[in-house]
Amino acid sequence: MPHPEDNFDTLRRALKLKRHEQPPPGYFTGFSREVISRIRRDGLHTRISALEAVTWEAPWLERVLGWFQARPLYPSLAAMAACLVVIGGVIYSERPAVTAAESGTATIGQPQEIAGFGAAPAAPRAPEMGFGSGPLGALPPGSTLFDRSRSLQTAPVFGVTNLLQPPQP
Amino acid sequence: MTEGDAANSPSAEVSQKPNLAAEQALVRRAKDGDMAAYDELIQMYQERIYATIYHMTANHEDANDLAQDTFIKAYQALRSFKGGSSFYTWIYRIAVNKTINFLKQRRHKGHLSLNELDFHAENDPDLIALISDKTPQREVGLKELKEKLNMAMQRLSEPHRLVVTLHDVQGLAHEEIAEIMECNIGTVRSRLFYARQQLQGYLADYLK
Numbered sequence: 124m125p126h127p128e129d130n131f132d133t134l135r136r137a138l139k140l141k142r143h144e145q146p147p148p149g150y151f152t153g154f155s156r157e158v159i160s161r162i163r164r165d166g167l168h169t170r171i172s173a174l175e176a177v178t179w180e181a182p183w184l185e186r187v188l189g190w191f192q193a194r195p196l197y198p199s200l201a202a203m204a205a206c207l208v209v210i211g212g213v214i215y216s217e218r219p220a221v222t223a224a225e226s227g228t229a230t231i232g233q234p235q236e237i238a239g240f241g242a243a244p245a246a247p248r249a250p251e252m253g254f255g256s257g258p259l260g261a262l263p264p265g266s267t268l269f270d271r272s273r274s275l276q277t278a279p280v281f282g283v284t285n286l287l288q289p290p291q292p
Numbered sequence: 293m294t295e296g297d298a299a300n301s302p303s304a305e306v307s308q309k310p311n312l313a314a315e316q317a318l319v320r321r322a323k324d325g326d327m328a329a330y331d332e333l334i335q336m337y338q339e340r341i342y343a344t345i346y347h348m349t350a351n352h353e354d355a356n357d358l359a360q361d362t363f364i365k366a367y368q369a370l371r372s373f374k375g376g377s378s379f380y381t382w383i384y385r386i387a388v389n390k391t392i393n394f395l396k397q398r399r400h401k402g403h404l405s406l407n408e409l410d411f412h413a414e415n416d417p418d419l420i421a422l423i424s425d426k427t428p429q430r431e432v433g434l435k436e437l438k439e440k441l442n443m444a445m446q447r448l449s450e451p452h453r454l455v456v457t458l459h460d461v462q463g464l465a466h467e468e469i470a471e472i473m474e475c476n477i478g479t480v481r482s483r484l485f486y487a488r489q490q491l492q493g494y495l496a497d498y499l500k
Contacts, residue, residue, distance in 0.1 A: 131488045131492065133422070133499045134488055134491055134492050134495065134499060135460055135488075136418040136421070136422050137422055137437065137441060137495065137498070137499060138441070138456070138460045138461055138491075139416065139418055140409070140416075140434065140437060140438055140441060141347055141438075141441060141442075141445075141461045142461060143409045143410045143412055143416070144346070144347075144406060144407040144408070144409060144410075144438065145407055145408065145409075145410045146342065146346075146352060146355075146356075146407050147407075147408075150356075151335075151338055151339060151342075154334070154338050154342075154359075154360075155331045155334035155335050155338060155363075156331075157360065158334055158360050158363045158364060159327055159330070159331055159334075161360065161364055162327075162330075162364055162367055163327075165364075185389060186389070189389070189392070189393035189396065190396075192393070192396075192397060193393070193396035193397050
């Protein structure tokens with residue numbers, strides 16, 4: 124490592140000039156008095172805040188806070204990222220329930236639809252109102268849409284269960 | 293302090309430490325709420341703390357505010373001061389942290405508010421030699437050199453400026469600087485070398 128004293132004599136002599144820069148005469152005479160009066164005036168000699176106490180115990184925390192204060196964009200981005208993580212976490216935690224529900228309908232409904240193309244449905248279907256592609260696909264062999272519409276006319280308004288019955292020959 | 297430091301030490305008088313026992317007694321009294329004791333502690337360190345901040349900010353008004361804030365904050369935190377380091381190092385650390393935070397938040401860098409040179413400057417043999425012999429433009433006086441120096445200092449990063457301020461201007465030893473900046477001595481030395489190189493480059497026209 125280069126020794127820092129190397130070849131800097133002229134610079135160091137020039138830097139001596141800075142020692143001669145002095146505040147206005149008498150500046151230090153009243154300095155301590157002013158500090159003490161500020162301490163008394165603001166009642167600062169009583170307690171320190173919890174945050175200050177923590178930062179004194181962990182000086183690195185003060186540096187981190189200072190760094191954030193100097194760059195307000197970063198804490199905003201960090202806060203946004205934290206919000207996104209929380210929202211993502213909430214969505215993710217609810218997703219298994221939804222998936223289970225979805226998979227539940229699939230396991231009940233899908234074989235029946237497939238079975239609908241075969242012989243007769245083995246078990247009653249989940250109630251459906253007759254719109255969408257499911258019920259049409261579930262027509263038993265030999266029946267027509269006309270037969271089905273007739274059975275709908277005879278069915279009570281809320282007789283959804285009739286739709287689930289195979290049409291009578 | 294290394295031999296080189298001792299030989300070329302810019303100011304043994306600047307870095308003189310006060311009597312440790314007396315300092316500890318004052319700290320103990322101040323912790324118990326004795327404002328007169330704290331007043332004495334302020335008077336012991338006010339010039340050095342002010343000077344450190346001033347050389348970092350190159351602005352008298354900012355240095356005044358920050359120096360006051362430093363002593364106020366130190367008083368508030370005095371109860372948490374456990375004496376692991378000297379009060380001297382501890383208060384320097386407060387001043388340095390405050391100043392660096394302030395400089396990072398300061399939007400515009402350029403505004404200098406420099407103090408006047410005292411009358412000793414004109415009689416300083418090093419400075420006389422520098423102005424008359426080394427400066428290519430003879431008319432460049434101390435005042436202009438002061439401004440160029442401050443402008444060059446402001447171009448350094450805060451840690452580099454701080455090392456130059458504490459060592460070359462205030463005369464602190466590498467060990468003390470390492471303790472204040474909470475880094476190792478190797479880091480202090482390398483920062484000092486780099487900072488001087490930078491300064492030498494910025495002031496090349498004035499230091500030939």
